[in-house]
Amino acid sequence: MSETPDLVAIEATRDRLRDQYLRPPGERPASTARGLHHTALISSDVEATIRFYQELLGFPLTELVDNRDYPGSTHFFFDIGHGNLLAFFDFPGLDVGPYAEVRGGLHHCAISVDPERWQEIVARLEQAGVEHVVHSGVSVYFTDPDGARIELIADPLGEMYGLKVL
Numbered sequence: 001m002s003e004t005p006d007l008v009a010i011e012a013t014r015d016r017l018r019d020q021y022l023r024p025p026g027e028r029p030a031s032t033a034r035g036l037h038h039t040a041l042i043s044s045d046v047e048a049t050i051r052f053y054q055e056l057l058g059f060p061l062t063e064l065v066d067n068r069d070y071p072g073s074t075h076f077f078f079d080i081g082h083g084n085l086l087a088f089f090d091f092p093g094l095d096v097g098p099y100a101e102v103r104g105g106l107h108h109c110a111i112s113v114d115p116e117r118w119q120e121i122v123a124r125l126e127q128a129g130v131e132h133v134v135h136s137g138v139s140v141y142f143t144d145p146d147g148a149r150i151e152l153i154a155d156p157l158g159e160m161y162g163l164k165v166l
Contacts, residue, residue, distance in 0.1 A: 038077060038085035039109055041148050046074050046090050048145050053078045056124055057152075058117065059086060070094070080111050082157070099147030108141065108149035118154035136161055 043049040046064075053059045059078035067073035067089050078086045086109070101107060113121065115138075122140050125132045132142035138154040138161070158166030 035082070036084050038087040039106075040075075040087040040089060041106070041109075041144075042096055042146065043076075043088040043090045044146050046076065046088075049088055049090075050076070052145050053086065056128055056130070057121060086111070099143075101149075106148065108151050110139075110151040110153055112157045113152050113154060115154040118152055121152055 050061055054061050059080055062077045062079050062085065064074055064076040067075040070089070070091055072092050074088075074090050076088050080086050118138070118140070122132070122134065125140065125142060130142050132140050134140050139151055141149060141151050143149055153160070155161065158164060
């Protein structure tokens with residue numbers, strides 16, 4: 001049985017971290033990164049993954065290539081806008097086990113979509129019988145065919161629930 005977290009101590013730690021590390025926008029150095037090239041997830045079925053992400057969510061498939069690290073494996077990519085990609089590997093013959101949320105692992109992948117498209121995608125999730133949860137009227141959470149948690153958020157890039165995060 002886990003202990004109840006000390007919320008006062010947690011907030012004190014957040015305050016200390018903000019004071020120590022968070023700089024106002026005008027004082028932050030420029031990032032050394034150019035953007036998220038791709039996030040790579042694991043697929044148990046290439047075709048099912050393509051149908052889910054391209055046909056249901058509307059993310060165009062951009063390429064399928066050999067995975068240079070594992071013979072017989074496919075590395076494939078979906079366009080998620082603004083030059084960013086969501087990528088997948090399949091590992092035929094390798095038992096990678098079911099999706100698991102672990103320290104250092106993926107909690108969820110949040111992808112910004114236009115508010116009108118967000119409404120359409122939520123309706124498609126409902127029509128397809130995909131279990132999902134809508135939060136704050138702008139986020140929808142669901143899992144892909146392999147259990148990876150996905151959030152589609154109608155807030156603009158750099159904003160979350162009215163808070164500027166970038």
